[in-house]
Amino acid sequence: MNKDEIIQQKYIQKAKAYVEEYKKLIGHEPSSCVVTFGCQMNARDSEKLCGILEKAGFILTDDENADLVVYNTCTVRDNANQRVYGRLGFLHSMKKKNPNKKIVLCGCMTQEESVVQKIRESYGFVDLVFGTHNIFKFAELLCDMFSSDEMVVDIWEDTDKIVEELPTKRKFSYKSGINIMFGCNNFCTYCIVPYVRGRERSREPEDIVNEIEKLSKDGVKEIMLLGQNVNSYGKNLDRDVTFADLLRMVEKIDGIERIRFMTSHPKDLSDELIEVMKDSEKICRHLHLPLQSGSDRILKAMNRRYTKESYIDLALRIRKEIPDIAITTDIIVGFPGETDEDVDDTIDVVRRVKFDNAFTFIYSKRTGTPAASMEQVDEQTVKRNFDRLLRVVQETAREAVSKYEGQVMDALCEDVNEHDPALLNGRLSNNTIVHFPGSPDLIGSIVPVRLTECHGFYYIGELCRK
Numbered sequence: 001m002n003k004d005e006i007i008q009q010k011y012i013q014k015a016k017a018y019v020e021e022y023k024k025l026i027g028h029e030p031s032s033c034v035v036t037f038g039c040q041m042n043a044r045d046s047e048k049l050c051g052i053l054e055k056a057g058f059i060l061t062d063d064e065n066a067d068l069v070v071y072n073t074c075t076v077r078d079n080a081n082q083r084v085y086g087r088l089g090f091l092h093s094m095k096k097k098n099p100n101k102k103i104v105l106c107g108c109m110t111q112e113e114s115v116v117q118k119i120r121e122s123y124g125f126v127d128l129v130f131g132t133h134n135i136f137k138f139a140e141l142l143c144d145m146f147s148s149d150e151m152v153v154d155i156w157e158d159t160d161k162i163v164e165e166l167p168t169k170r171k172f173s174y175k176s177g178i179n180i181m182f183g184c185n186n187f188c189t190y191c192i193v194p195y196v197r198g199r200e201r202s203r204e205p206e207d208i209v210n211e212i213e214k215l216s217k218d219g220v221k222e223i224m225l226l227g228q229n230v231n232s233y234g235k236n237l238d239r240d241v242t243f244a245d246l247l248r249m250v251e252k253i254d255g256i257e258r259i260r261f262m263t264s265h266p267k268d269l270s271d272e273l274i275e276v277m278k279d280s281e282k283i284c285r286h287l288h289l290p291l292q293s294g295s296d297r298i299l300k301a302m303n304r305r306y307t308k309e310s311y312i313d314l315a316l317r318i319r320k321e322i323p324d325i326a327i328t329t330d331i332i333v334g335f336p337g338e339t340d341e342d343v344d345d346t347i348d349v350v351r352r353v354k355f356d357n358a359f360t361f362i363y364s365k366r367t368g369t370p371a372a373s374m375e376q377v378d379e380q381t382v383k384r385n386f387d388r389l390l391r392v393v394q395e396t397a398r399e400a401v402s403k404y405e406g407q408v409m410d411a412l413c414e415d416v417n418e419h420d421p422a423l424l425n426g427r428l429s430n431n432t433i434v435h436f437p438g439s440p441d442l443i444g445s446i447v448p449v450r451l452t453e454c455h456g457f458y459y460i461g462e463l464c465r466k
């Protein structure tokens with residue numbers, strides 16, 4: 001444990017005493033609810049928040065009627081911010097009925113000065129606001145909150161600290177995310193992430209391996225290595241270690257059956273990584289490789305540092321080396337200056353790479369990023385191009401996903417289907433979901449499933465013997 005970890009363990013004890021007092025005040029066991037917005041990194045952060053809340057004496061629930069509610073926010077697009085403001089209004093009405101309710105706001109949104117200003121001015125009922133760099137201080141901040149009558153705000157500009165050995169409460173028993181690096185140095189011109197998550201910092205490989213070994217002993221079968229750009233893992237470490245090296249180390253850990261990772265930047269994806277994936281028994285047959293645009297002119301303006309043809313070359317090379325791989329992507333429509341011809345180029349890439357799935361986003365102007373001061377595209381053009389792209393994406397994805405109809409593949413049973421309790425939701429190595437009849441005690445195990453019917457993005461299947 002490092003110094004910060006030891007200090008925070010002490011604050012957890014202190015927070016416990018505050019929670020005891022709070023329990024007397026409210027007259028029942030205090031409950032807490034953490035709501036996650038945004039990506040896998042936030043989901044992992046929420047597990048840490050839950051771990052500390054539980055250790056401090058809160059019961060965890062999914063109900064926002066809880067005594068303490070945490071919103072772990074995202075700010076990658078403006079609609080994420082608007083959703084949080086809307087829901088804060090809803091929490092306010094709850095707090096009017098229950099004045100002892102505590103409201104906490106953290107995550108990427110709070111790293112923006114304008115957001116904190118707005119919270120101070122118009123959302124005075126919020127009790128605690130902190131950012132992404134000091135999340136490890138949550139126990140200490142809870143103590144500050146309980147001992148203050150005013151809103152507590154603690155936001156750090158940046159950090160070089162890595163504080164990971166604190167309690168976590170995993171959402172799933174059989175799978176887990178692991179942070180391998182934090183922040184991003186790429187400064188794509190539309191993206192706010194480098195401003196709110198700070199500079200790139202990699203964790204030492206031994207720390208990552210130790211954490212995964214512990215998870216494995218705990219029954220975890222599938223892990224997801226997390227970072228904004230995992231392909232540049234190790235670049236800021238003193239020793240020579242690449243992401244491919246890290247994967248080789250993780251592959252050796254007994255008990256771990258599946259390895260995933262997120263997200264890869266095409267400009268940094270090495271031949272060595274393709275080799276490691278190809279030879280691996282455990283690395284899943286899925287690669288998320290954000291394209292963003294297929295137009296060289298727009299890619300340049302986005303500062304993505306690859307071209308349309310180099311992206312296609314890379315994707316087709318990966319498909320050739322690993323034929324059963326699924327390639328998914330992110331695409332932005334409506335970046336400043338984008339014309340119909342630029343979108344034609346993007347559509348051309350979609351047709352040639354035949355993505356298994358693509359997340360399509362309408363460009364959202366983020367204050368402080370270079371693209372915010374570029375000439376914006378009118379809404380109608382964006383909408384028209386977005387619909388045009390989406391149609392092609394759906395067509396190619398349906399074709400790519402349905403290739404395996406009739407085959408038997410291993411699925412990790414994740415949970416009971418929310419619409420039909422007789423069905424389980426399973427995930428294939430290539431990340432496609434399959435729903436099939438099965439007993440809940442299969443949850444957490446990997447079973448062979450026949451993919452009987454493809455329904456666009458998912459399958460209906462049946463359990464079988466190979």
Ligand code: 5AD
Nearest residue numbers: 190191290330331332361362363364
């Ligand atoms: N507008 C729209 N989409 C964005 N993304 C990142 N920033 C923006 C923005 N300003 C998308 C990118 C990225 C994904 C996580 O979110 O496609 O890959």
Ligand code: SF4
Nearest residue numbers: 184186187188191193
């Ligand atoms: Fe944002 Fe680009 Fe970094 Fe991804 S690589 S987080 S899109 S700046």
